[in-house]
Structures are given as C-alpha cells and as structure tokens.
Amino acid sequence: MSMFDERVLEKYKNLTRGIEERMINLHPIQSGGRAGxxxxxxxxxxxxxxxxxxxxxxxxxxxxxxxxxxxxxxxxxxxxxxxxxxxxxxxxxxxxxxxxxxxxxxxxxxxxxxxxxxxxxxxxxxxxxxxxxxxxxxxxxxxxxxxxxxxxxxxxxxxxxxxxxxxxxxxxxxxxxxxxxxxxxxxxxxxxxxxxxxxxxxxxxxxxxxxxxxxxxxxxxxxxxxxxxxxxxxxxxxxxxxxxxxxxxxxxxxxxxxxxxxxxxxxxxxxxxxxxxxxxxxxxxxxxxxxxxKHWGEEVKKARYFIEQLERIRGIKQLGQRPHNHDLIHFESEPFFEISKNHPRKGFFLYEELRERGVTGVQPGLSTAFKVSTYGKKWDQIKLAAEAFLDIAQKHNIPLY
Amino acid sequence: MSMFDERVLEKYKNLTRGIEERMINLHPIQSGGRAGxxxxxxxxxxxxxxxxxxxxxxxxxxxxxxxxxxxxxxxxxxxxxxxxxxxxxxxxxxxxxxxxxxxxxxxxxxxxxxxxxxxxxxxxxxxxxxxxxxxxxxxxxxxxxxxxxxxxxxxxxxxxxxxxxxxxxxxxxxxxxxxxxxxxxxxxxxxxxxxxxxxxxxxxxxxxxxxxxxxxxxxxxxxxxxxxxxxxxxxxxxxxxxxxxxxxxxxxxxxxxxxxxxxxxxxxxxxxxxxxxxxxxxxxxxxxxxxxxKHWGEEVKKARYFIEQLERIRGIKQLGQRPHNHDLIHFESEPFFEISKNHPRKGFFLYEELRERGVTGVQPGLSTAFKVSTYGKKWDQIKLAAEAFLDIAQKHNIPLY
The missing domain is CATH 3.40.640.10 (Type I PLP-dependent aspartate aminotransferase-like (Major domain))
Incomplete structure (x- = not known):
C-alpha cells in the first residue's frame, strides 16, 4: 500500500454534476431516464x-x-x-x-x-x-x-x-x-x-x-x-x-x-x-x-415541432423517417460545420453558444451533425430550445426560411 | 395493454425500508456496504x-x-x-x-x-x-x-x-x-x-x-x-x-x-x-x-469480543477459524434451536426477541445456526447486541458460563 498517495482522494470529496439544474437538457440518451x-x-x-x-x-x-x-x-x-x-x-x-x-x-x-x-x-x-x-x-x-x-x-x-x-x-x-x-x-x-x-x-x-x-x-x-x-x-x-x-x-x-x-x-x-x-x-x-x-402522442408532436423549427435554418436537415415518430432526432448541420471552420472555438462553438442561451446536451465539439431528444420537455422549453438554435443561426448569418 | 390493472401501482408509491434506523443491524451481508x-x-x-x-x-x-x-x-x-x-x-x-x-x-x-x-x-x-x-x-x-x-x-x-x-x-x-x-x-x-x-x-x-x-x-x-x-x-x-x-x-x-x-x-x-x-x-x-x-485491527477486536460474549451461552459455538480474523461470524446455536421446538413462534422467536431488544439482521426463522457481522459498529453497540443475546438466553433458562 506504500505507493498510494492519499492526496488523490480530495477530488472525490464533493462530486458535483456541473450541469445547471435550470438548463434545458436535450442530451439524447438522458431524457427518458431523468429519475430526479x-x-x-x-x-x-x-x-x-x-x-x-x-x-x-x-x-x-x-x-x-x-x-x-x-x-x-x-x-x-x-x-x-x-x-x-x-x-x-x-x-x-x-x-x-x-x-x-x-x-x-x-x-x-x-x-x-x-x-x-x-x-x-x-x-x-x-x-x-x-x-x-x-x-x-x-x-x-x-x-x-x-x-x-x-x-x-x-x-x-x-x-x-x-x-x-x-x-x-x-x-x-x-x-x-x-x-x-x-x-x-x-x-x-x-x-x-x-x-x-x-x-x-x-x-x-x-x-x-x-x-x-x-x-x-x-x-x-x-x-x-x-x-x-x-x-x-x-x-x-x-x-x-x-x-x-x-x-x-x-x-x-x-x-x-x-x-x-x-x-x-x-x-x-x-x-x-x-x-x-x-x-x-x-x-x-x-x-x-x-x-x-399515455401521453406519447404529445411527445411525438413536440419532436415534430422541434424538427419543423430547426429546419427553418437553411441547410439543417433531419435525417431518418419523415414524418418523425420519436423524440430522438438526428440533424445534419452543414451550415454550423462551415462556421466552425473559422470559429476560434472550432466545433465547440455550437455547444458553447447553446449554453449561453440556457440549452445543453449537444455533444461538445461536434457540428457536422448532432442528436437531441425532446422527450419530457414542456412546450415552452421546446420553444426556447428551438429559438436558441435559430438565434445562433441568425447571429452567424445563416439564412432562415 | 388492456390486461394491466393500474391499481397494482399503489404499492410502489411510498416504498419504505421498514428496518428502524436506530436498530443495531448485524445483517452479515449488509455491514460493509452501508453507504447511508x-x-x-x-x-x-x-x-x-x-x-x-x-x-x-x-x-x-x-x-x-x-x-x-x-x-x-x-x-x-x-x-x-x-x-x-x-x-x-x-x-x-x-x-x-x-x-x-x-x-x-x-x-x-x-x-x-x-x-x-x-x-x-x-x-x-x-x-x-x-x-x-x-x-x-x-x-x-x-x-x-x-x-x-x-x-x-x-x-x-x-x-x-x-x-x-x-x-x-x-x-x-x-x-x-x-x-x-x-x-x-x-x-x-x-x-x-x-x-x-x-x-x-x-x-x-x-x-x-x-x-x-x-x-x-x-x-x-x-x-x-x-x-x-x-x-x-x-x-x-x-x-x-x-x-x-x-x-x-x-x-x-x-x-x-x-x-x-x-x-x-x-x-x-x-x-x-x-x-x-x-x-x-x-x-x-x-x-x-x-x-x-486503517482501523481493521479494531474491527477484528470487536468481532473477537462479540464471539467471547456469545460463547458464554452454553452450547453457542463460533464455527470457522479460531481466533477469528474477520467480522463475519457463524454461530452454531443448538440451545436456541431446542427452545424453538416448543416456542409458539417456532424459529422466528430469536429474530423477534432480538428486535424487541433493538437488534436486527439475524435471518428470520433460523435458529440452529446464524451468521452476523460486527463490522462498523461502535463498541457500545457491540456490547448492547451481545447483551441482547445473553438476555434472551437467560430468559429461556439457558445457562451462562
């Protein structure tokens, strides 16, 4: 046991999650398992x-x-x-x-x-x-x-x-x-x-x-x-x-x-x-x-609304079945990828600009495509989250339909 | 889904453990994993x-x-x-x-x-x-x-x-x-x-x-x-x-x-x-x-003290290595078994009489032998638990050494 340095234990003493409770979390694998x-x-x-x-x-x-x-x-x-x-x-x-x-x-x-x-x-x-x-x-x-x-x-x-x-x-x-x-x-x-x-x-x-x-x-x-x-x-x-x-x-x-x-x-x-x-x-x-x-139908409606909103950004396209029948959504995002090429934060810009707008759960560093889930969110959260994406697009001069 | 009767869900709505928090729990598999x-x-x-x-x-x-x-x-x-x-x-x-x-x-x-x-x-x-x-x-x-x-x-x-x-x-x-x-x-x-x-x-x-x-x-x-x-x-x-x-x-x-x-x-x-x-x-x-x-030595001392006390009950015998080197202890308990034969609660009497004395963790229904663990208990809890066993023995006229 002589090799074990107890100073390493400090980091296990106050484990915090670091995701702000009040953020809208669209993480695709997390939405259905929110026990909290x-x-x-x-x-x-x-x-x-x-x-x-x-x-x-x-x-x-x-x-x-x-x-x-x-x-x-x-x-x-x-x-x-x-x-x-x-x-x-x-x-x-x-x-x-x-x-x-x-x-x-x-x-x-x-x-x-x-x-x-x-x-x-x-x-x-x-x-x-x-x-x-x-x-x-x-x-x-x-x-x-x-x-x-x-x-x-x-x-x-x-x-x-x-x-x-x-x-x-x-x-x-x-x-x-x-x-x-x-x-x-x-x-x-x-x-x-x-x-x-x-x-x-x-x-x-x-x-x-x-x-x-x-x-x-x-x-x-x-x-x-x-x-x-x-x-x-x-x-x-x-x-x-x-x-x-x-x-x-x-x-x-x-x-x-x-x-x-x-x-x-x-x-x-x-x-x-x-x-x-x-x-x-x-x-x-x-x-x-x-x-x-019992409210699955409503969840599908939310997903479809979210897709409809994000596809207003020119070049953003939902992949998979259309109309979509599930809250897990895969978007192809060519225009965000184009921006990341010249952005000082590279592929992290999308993740970071979403966080500034109270939205999290998109994989940090990715921008050619991303996955989200709208499951269990309230309608106003869905709307706020969609607006955050639209706002970032506008900021970077990506045209909206 | 027509066969599912939602009334069954009531029993999952307020799950409680039912083991009193203040009891001394000697359950052999539980003592080392008490996260709480x-x-x-x-x-x-x-x-x-x-x-x-x-x-x-x-x-x-x-x-x-x-x-x-x-x-x-x-x-x-x-x-x-x-x-x-x-x-x-x-x-x-x-x-x-x-x-x-x-x-x-x-x-x-x-x-x-x-x-x-x-x-x-x-x-x-x-x-x-x-x-x-x-x-x-x-x-x-x-x-x-x-x-x-x-x-x-x-x-x-x-x-x-x-x-x-x-x-x-x-x-x-x-x-x-x-x-x-x-x-x-x-x-x-x-x-x-x-x-x-x-x-x-x-x-x-x-x-x-x-x-x-x-x-x-x-x-x-x-x-x-x-x-x-x-x-x-x-x-x-x-x-x-x-x-x-x-x-x-x-x-x-x-x-x-x-x-x-x-x-x-x-x-x-x-x-x-x-x-x-x-x-x-x-x-x-x-x-x-x-x-x-670092305090493992003290845990072994507690286990040995507990064994020493319980073996004061004539017919109670610790099985396994002697002196004992671990908190998991197996007792043979012939005299308790003899009592259970004529007891209205049969083999459950030991479990129930221990509970009356604030001690739990012995398998309900067993009395020919039982396992306990003394791990992580304070010395006064160890003493109280041992006294509970001695007290039950005396109540049923089992001689003590």
Missing part, C-alpha cells in the same frame, strides 16, 4: 441507498422472490404491464441482451440483427461467439430498415450454414436516427419459421405503450435508466412461455467434492442481479411511467 | 440520480475514459489503491468474476476453485461451461481450506485432462464462516505453474488493506456494495499486466454488411458497465474507505 424529475423516485433511492438494502427480508435467496419491499410483485406487474410472461431485472439493457443471446445461441451459431442495432448488440454477439448477418437499411437520408429482408436472410443462413439462425434481433427504435420499426411484421416472419425473436425496447419501453405479445416478441429487453425514469444501471429481460425456461434456466452445477448445488439460482442472472437503490428506483418510477406513456 | 452512514456518498448519489447522469461530458464513449466527473482518475486511483495495474467498474462482483472467467476460460476447460466459494463463483463457472475441481476444506468445526492442495489439484487436472487448468480461484474470505485465507501462498503455487490466479476480495477490499501484487493475484474482484460503503449494484474487476489485455480486450467485431466496428469498446464490459449514481456513490465512498481500512 420524480420526487418519489429520489425519496425511495435515498431510503435504500445502503448496498444490500433490499435484502432485509430475503427468505429465498433470490431478488425476484423478495416480498418486502415488493420486488416479487414488481417482477410480475412489470411483465403484465409489458404483456410478457416473465421478467427479471438486470443491470442494464446490454446485460439483458447478452443473457438472452447466451441462453439461446451456441458459439459459431449465426444470428440475424438489424444494421442499426446499438453497439452493445454487436458486442453481445461477439461475446457469445456468434456469427452475425445484418438486415440492411436504406442509407442516407432515411436510414430505414428493409424489414422484409428478414425472410431472405433466414433462407440465406440456412443455405450457407445448413442451420437456421439461432435467433433474429430487431432494435425497436434505433439510437442514431430515432426510427421506429414495425416489430409486428418481423414477429410474423419469425413465428412462421419458429425462430426466436428478440426485440430491444431500450428506446420504447417506458416512453410509449408496448405490448410484447402484440409485437410477437419471444424475448424483450429494456433499459430502465434510458427510458424508465430510473437510476443507473438498470434494465429488464422479459420472455414468453416456451423461451422463459431457457432464458431463466436454473443452475445444475454441482461441486464434485462438496456436493454443493444451487438449484434455486438462475444461471443467466448469476443468481441475483440488481439489489439496492437501483431496483428500488425502478419500482418507484413505475407509477410515474405507467402514467407518462 | 457516509453523508458524502448520500449527497453524491442524490446529485447523480438521473440514469445517464455521468455522461454529460462523455467524449470517448467509455465510462473509464470520462474526465468529468473524474471516472478516468477513479479507475486509475482505485487500481493504485489495490496495487493492481488496471481496474474497471462492474455492476457487482459476480459479473466481474464471470467476465474474468469468460475471458480466460474456454468451454470444457477445467478450473480450480476453493470449496468455500460463493455460489456466484459456481454459477460463473457453469455459465462459461467450465468443469470445476474443488480444493477441499477441513469440515466442521473450522472449515479451513487445505491451501497446499492447489498443487495436487493442478497436477491431477493435467494428468486427467492432458491440459493445465485454465485458472485457479480463491475466495479471500469466505461468506459462510468469515475465514481469512493466505492468498499469498496460493499465489506462489500458481506463479510457479504460470496458471492465472483469480482472487475474490468481496469480503476484504474496502474493509482491510489489500495489495493485489503482494498477494500474487493476476486478477482481482471486489464487491463495492458489500464492502466499499457503496450503493448497489457495484463491483470491480482488476488485472495485472499480462492478463489485463486479455480480460479487457477490445472488440474486433465487424458488421458484414455495414462495416460497423467498435474498436474502442471492450468486450467483457459490453462497452460500458456502470453509469449513474452507483458509479458516483463508489467514487464518493473512496475517501471514507481509504480511512476506515
């Missing part, structure tokens, strides 16, 4: 801040069986809410995806994924040792997936490897363009083949109404810290009958000398996944989320 | 309660590279603190163990583990598809591991499978008896063979000074919500040169149609592991923990 907007979530997190706080009355050695606090009920209620048979909490959507892949895929199997999937989907496939086949998209400017190509790809895999794909995967809403895909049509294709359909609801569950069964999902994943107003890290893995037994299979390991075995523990959760304040935060967020998803 | 005892941790968690709160200034797409809040520094400083080369945050010790196993072990490989390992070690082995060989222990009443048997087991594996074990694993302090094992002697054996040594510090890191290099660990795992005064779920995976490249290897996946690749992401973390308030909580706990480990 909900007093009940903050209070519950505080009460359960100790590491193993939810384990006071654990009688059966598993998180999803704890009755007080009502984790057992929560697992059932959230499954009902999303119209799936079984649910487990996970420390994030990526871990839930990986667990599903690990349970359903053997190394060297081939799986089909959409080419707009989150990077963690590619990493999950890599970690299980799967080969991937991608369903292509239309490219610039819509980046729309060719969903009917799932059929072609399935046949291709069978022809080339002699085996059906171990699963097919769709990202319900992609993280780059906020495109909403018709999961139901993919579900139908896969059910005809009897191939498991894994649907990633990271940007839908907790924002809009989702029925796993209606969409034909066999397995469904969610990010609670992305879209369910929950502290991080938190996610969900859900499965329907026929797949739940595989995805949530119990341990059959036995110590060869000791005879120890753990038949009540599930392999893919490594026994227990999400104790403490994060599980509690997700539970406390549930009533708020159940209410807010 | 440290105001700086509580405050930091509150400030970063939003899901992606640490990502405001993420420039490189990876948690361990974020400069504000100082996650980048934290990863380096915690590695130095534990005398290891590299560290990554994980959502728990079990996920860190699994990641290490997954990186180092191929399916059908054999690994050596100690027979007192946590169940999650067995589940991690099962999940990677490894065969296990157990290092035996001495059984009742000491449950001491035969550490020199590592040599024999290594030779046995080589002889029977034709291959050296992919790794050997030791639980630094076991979770049933609180026995502290001489990791250094195991490290020496493994280094002679060149077999990777994975050491689980779930019950040591954050409680006592630990130097990974001094102990000869190639890979080290920690539970922050168990022993580092942190909110859950949180853990650490650390590795030394020669193994860090394997354990933290970068993605080499490439989308066959899109060409997408993610060379800056690490496979075993699935890109990013622990955003939000939990990562912040661990950082905020660091200065407190760096201080408290």
């Amino acid at each position: 907007d909900y007093p009940g979530v903050v209070q519950a997190v505080l009460r359960f801040v100790d590491g193993y706080s939810v384990c006071d009355f654990c009688m059966k050695g598993r998180l999803d069986l704890i009755e007080s606090p009502p984790l057992c009920d929560f697992h059932k209620d959230i499954a009902t809410f999303l119209d799936m048979d079984e649910a487990r909490l996970f420390p994030g959507c990526r871990q839930a995806q990986y667990a599903a892949f690990h349970a359903l895929v053997k190394p060297e199997d081939t799986i089909i994924i959409d080419s707009l999937a989150h990077y963690s989907t590619y990493l999950s496939a890599e970690r299980v040792g799967a080969n991937i086949v991608e369903v292509p998209h239309s490219g610039y400017p819509d980046f729309d997936l060719f969903l009917d190509v799932y059929t072609e790809k399935i046949e291709e895999v069978k022809k080339e490897t002699g085996k059906w794909p171990a699963l097919a995967f769709l990202t319900h809403v992609d993280y780059n363009y906020g495109n909403v895909f018709d999961a139901k049509s993919v579900g139908k294709i896969l059910h005809d083949y009897g191939i498991p359909f894994v649907l990633n609801g990271a940007y839908t569950i907790g924002r809009m109404p989702v029925s796993g069964k209606d969409l034909g999902a066999d397995v469904l994943t969610a990010s609670l810290h992305k879209s369910f107003a929950s502290p991080a890290p938190s996610g969900l893995l859900l499965a329907n009958e026929g797949y739940a037994d595989v995805v949530f299979k119990s341990s059959s390991m036995r110590g060869p000398w000791s005879g120890r075995n753990f038949g009540n523990k599930e392999v893919e959760t490594l026994g227990c996944t999400l104790p403490g304040c994060v599980a509690i935060g997700a539970m406390a967020a549930f009533p708020y989320v159940a209410e807010r998803i | 005892d440290y105001p700086g941790v509580v405050q930091a968690v509150l400030r970063f309660v939003d899901g992606y709160s640490v990502c405001d200034f993420c420039m490189k797409g990876r948690l361990d590279l974020i400069e504000s809040p100082p996650l980048c520094d934290f990863h380096k400083d915690i590695a130095t603190f534990l005398d290891m080369d590299e560290a990554r945050l994980f959502p728990g010790c079990r996920q860190a163990q699994y990641a290490a196993f997954h990186a180092l072990v191929k399916p059908e490989d054999t690994i050596i583990i100690d027979s007192l390992a946590h169940y999650s070690t067995y589940l991690s082995a099962e999940r990677v598809g490894a065969n296990i060989v157990e290092v035996p222990h001495s059984g009742y009443p000491d449950f001491d591991l035969f550490l020199d048997v590592y040599t024999e087991k290594i030779e046995e594996v080589k002889k029977e499978t034709g291959k050296w074990p992919a790794l050997a694993f030791l639980t630094h302090v076991d979770y049933n008896y609180g026995n502290v094992f001489d990791a250094k002697s195991v490290g020496k054996i493994l280094h002679d063979y060149g077999i990777p040594f994975v050491l689980n510090g779930a019950y040591t890191i954050g409680r006592m000074p630990v130097s990974g290099k001094d102990l000869g660990a190639d890979v080290l795992t920690a539970s922050l919500h168990k022993s580092f005064a942190s909110p859950a779920p949180s853990g650490l995976l650390l590795a030394n040169e020669g193994y860090a490249d394997v354990v933290f290897k970068s993605s080499s996946m490439r989308g066959p149609w899109s060409g997408r690749n993610f060379g800056n992401k690490e496979v075993e973390t699935l890109g990013c592991t622990l955003p939000g308030c939990v990562a912040i909580g661990a950082m905020a706990a660091f200065p407190y923990v760096a201080e408290r480990i």
